[in-house]
Amino acid sequence: MTSPVIPSDVAGCCSPLDGGVLDDEAAVRLASMFKALSDPARVKLVSLIAAAADGEACVCDLTGPLGLSQPTVSHHLKLLTDAGVLIRQQRGRWAYYRVVPETLAATRRALDPLLAV
């Protein structure tokens, strides 16, 4: 498991995928973002949370649509939170999750230069 990537790190660190300028550290961080999204269940979780009312959802909202157990969903949510794709807020009994747009924007920026190839 790689160390957590917080959004400000992500936004600041990621060189575009367009040159020898991509150093080892940037490659590791960028790959860790892609790895966080490299599982179909995690892609669906991000999709569901982004589409949720008020842009947030708790585990209790997500187990049904995914058809997975709460511990499995919580595990995927932890990986996404560690990678900076989601943020987590505990309120009473449940933890609520939101998408961090900056993380996905940084990922998108890293792909931009290749579109002109």
Added chain:
Amino acid sequence: MTSPVIPSDVAGCCSPLDGGVLDDEAAVRLASMFKALSDPARVKLVSLIAAAADGEACVCDLTGPLGLSQPTVSHHLKLLTDAGVLIRQQRGRWAYYRVVPETLAATRRALDPLLAV
């Protein structure tokens, strides 16, 4: 290993990460694209090929900058080619690789809607 994703599939299949509209098949395909890019060596390979003269590179150009053996680099190139991120053309002794911009454009489009969250 997932089945190969060819660029036209990718461009056509991938629902944005913004709703319950993301069906299981689309989630699997999108995750497989992210998985192809989820390794630092593969991120660096894409970066190097995109920046290469004429937008193409052979294994012989790539082993040095990566500091990896030719079989290892060839393995990573095969995964990227199977995922539709690269295309491969054999010319004489060497295989040459190019980035497929459509694949990365489709990946980028899948991230777009989240930027407005």
